[in-house]
Amino acid sequence: GDIENSSAGTDVAVIGGVIAAVVFVLICLLIVMVRYMYRHKGTYHTNEAKGTEFAESADAALKNDPVLQEAVDESKKEYFI
The missing domain is CATH 1.20.5 (Single alpha-helices involved in coiled-coils or other helix-helix interfaces)
Known part of the structure; x- marks a missing residue:
């Protein structure tokens, strides 16, 4: 108990x-x-690419970004609207 x-x-x-x-x-x-x-x-x-504020277009910014240098191919561009 x-x-x-x-x-x-x-x-x-x-x-x-x-x-x-x-x-x-x-x-x-x-x-x-x-x-x-x-x-x-x-x-x-932000985690934006460096130098994008000085580029005249998004393509130029991506082309000049060293991280994405090998990923961008001129013949395989796609545009999303």
């Missing part, structure tokens, strides 16, 4: 502790995310 009651009380305490720990971790993550979003508000990074 006494052993079952004490183990049930222990289970409730363990479950309560786990729930409290999870809630605490979630609140901490939320605070960190809000601070990060507030601090980095307005910053905008």
Whole structure:
């Protein structure tokens, strides 16, 4: 009789502790995310090819990009509208 009651009380305490720990971790993550979003508000990074702002057309920008140098073939151009 006494052993079952004490183990049930222990289970409730363990479950309560786990729930409290999870809630605490979630609140901490939320605070960190809000601070990060507030601090980095307005910053905008792109992964565009270098030198595209000086090119007169998209073809020239792609042709001059060293990463895509071998990928662009003049005879196999496709235009999507």
